[in-house]
Amino acid sequence: xxxxxxxxxxxxxxxxxxxxxxxxxxxxxxxxxxxxxxxxxxxxxxxxxxxxxxxxxxxxxxxxxxxxxxxxxxxxxxxxxxxxxxxxxxxxxxxxxxxxxxxxxxxxxxxxxx
Amino acid sequence: xxxxxxxxxxxxxxxxxxxxxxxxxxxxxxxxxxxxxxxxxxxxxxxxxxxxxxxxxxxxxxxxxxxxxxxxxxxxxxxxxxxxxxxxxxxxxxxxxxxxxxxxxxxxxxxxxxxx
Numbered sequence: 001x002x003x004x005x006x007x008x009x010x011x012x013x014x015x016x017x018x019x020x021x022x023x024x025x026x027x028x029x030x031x032x033x034x035x036x037x038x039x040x041x042x043x044x045x046x047x048x049x050x051x052x053x054x055x056x057x058x059x060x061x062x063x064x065x066x067x068x069x070x071x072x073x074x075x076x077x078x079x080x081x082x083x084x085x086x087x088x089x090x091x092x093x094x095x096x097x098x099x100x101x102x103x104x105x106x107x108x109x110x111x112x113x114x
Numbered sequence: 115x116x117x118x119x120x121x122x123x124x125x126x127x128x129x130x131x132x133x134x135x136x137x138x139x140x141x142x143x144x145x146x147x148x149x150x151x152x153x154x155x156x157x158x159x160x161x162x163x164x165x166x167x168x169x170x171x172x173x174x175x176x177x178x179x180x181x182x183x184x185x186x187x188x189x190x191x192x193x194x195x196x197x198x199x200x201x202x203x204x205x206x207x208x209x210x211x212x213x214x215x216x217x218x219x220x221x222x223x224x225x226x227x228x229x230x
Binding site: 035041098103105108 | 146149151157158159203205207218219220221222223
């Protein structure tokens with residue numbers, strides 16, 4: 001069982017609201033990732049972190065922001081939610097994928113902005 | 115930049131039969147890993163199998179095996195004796211051995227249906 005958790009699992013929120021999606025892992029992994037995925041579709045990397053106080057933007061431009069103050073915690077924030085942000089957001093963590101380390105994924109947060 | 119291509123958006127296989135999912139990638143690096151991940155409906159993504167670029171022997175995990183062709187930059191997944199539980203999205207992924215800068219690059223996925 002992967003020790004990576006996302007909350008909430010489902011969120012329906014009105015346009016203009018500020019939201020934070022939580023992601024926590026207990027494996028001590030330095031690398032953490034946020035992916036955006038429409039149901040049954042490809043994964044788009046939107047943010048990643050190599051460790052505490054390190055964050056980078058991913059391949060897909062996103063209006064969200066992230067922070068990495070603690071190794072185990074990698075929250076994603078949307079300052080003003082819009083219907084175009086409706087999607088599934090997946091969090092993942094790993095050691096060094098370049099040497100074969102497995103990435104562990106959370107169960108995802110399904111966000112709907114109305 | 116590295117790219118991963120999965121040219122089969124959907125595949126179907128009958129139970130107990132064998133199916134092969136295709137993946138090609140583009141990289142200028144010589145040292146890297148390739149992965150296949152499985153995402154069952156409404157469930158967490160999990161690792162199926164991984165392959166180190168320097169290993170010539172194809173990786174095998176029970177009913178899952180890969181055909182790794184480094185020169186052709188091809189990395190296909192073969193599922194033998196398919197089971198209903200194999201129905202899922204399958205993602206091919208690449209990670210270059212660039213130390214702390216390494217990260218996963220995923221393909222667009224292949225949806226596998228398993229029929230009776």
